[in-house]
Structure formats: structure tokens, C-alpha cells
Amino acid sequence: MTKMTTEYTVSLTVTSSNFPNHPHLAVLVAKRMWEMSHLPDSISSLTGIPMTTIRQLSRIQKWERLSKSVWITGYHGPFLLPDETDELYNGQRYEDDPTAPQREAVYKGGWVQDRSAPSALDWL
Secondary structure: OOOOOOOOOOOOOOOOOOOOOHHHHHHHHHHHHOOOOOOOHHHHHHHOOHHHHHHHHHHHOOOOOOOOOOOOOOOOOOOOOOOHHHHHHHOOOOHHHHHHHHOOOOOOOOOOOOOOOOOHHHHH
């Protein structure tokens, strides 16, 4: 018996709501998350790529997960290397507001008794 093989050409368009101008970086993040055994729904929420597209990409590009003895859990990034991050931000860096980490003033006000009634019937 001879084994018959058939070749198919697949066209897959990747769009990302989180990386609209850089879908190739979204695919790169998805691949790295896949390798670290993240679930497809968490990959989808971080990259903005639909779960069906992630599953198709993993089959087409033959992504492999780490061995079952290695589980990286609780790691949520960064999944991009510094040069890839520069490409994402077009070389621009944004600095945090220096006043943002300061503590807010604590409210020291108290309950003012004369402005409220102890019961709803006292208003009548």
C-alpha cells in the first residue's frame, strides 16, 4: 500500500487589539506564553489575539510547550526583550509621574452629629 499525502496552503491573518500596529510582536508574545504553558484564554487576553487564532498558530507553526516537569506559573511578563519593547514603543520611553507613589492625605474628618438625625422620623 502506498501512503497518500496531500499538501495544503493555509492563509491566516493575525490581528491584535492590544498590539494594533505590531501584530508580529503579539504573535511573539503568544508563542513565548505558549512555551511557558499559559492557557490560551490568558494568552488571548494579554495579546488581544482570538483564542481560535492562537490555537491555529500553535498547530501551523508547531509551537511546543516546556516539558511537564517544568511549570512556570505566576509569571506575567515582560515577554518581550528590550529591543522588541523599543520597537513596540517606537523608541520612546515614558516616565512615571514622580508624585504618583506619594501617599494620599488621610481623611481626618469625623462624624458630625448635628447634621444628621438618629432616626428618619426626626425629620418630620
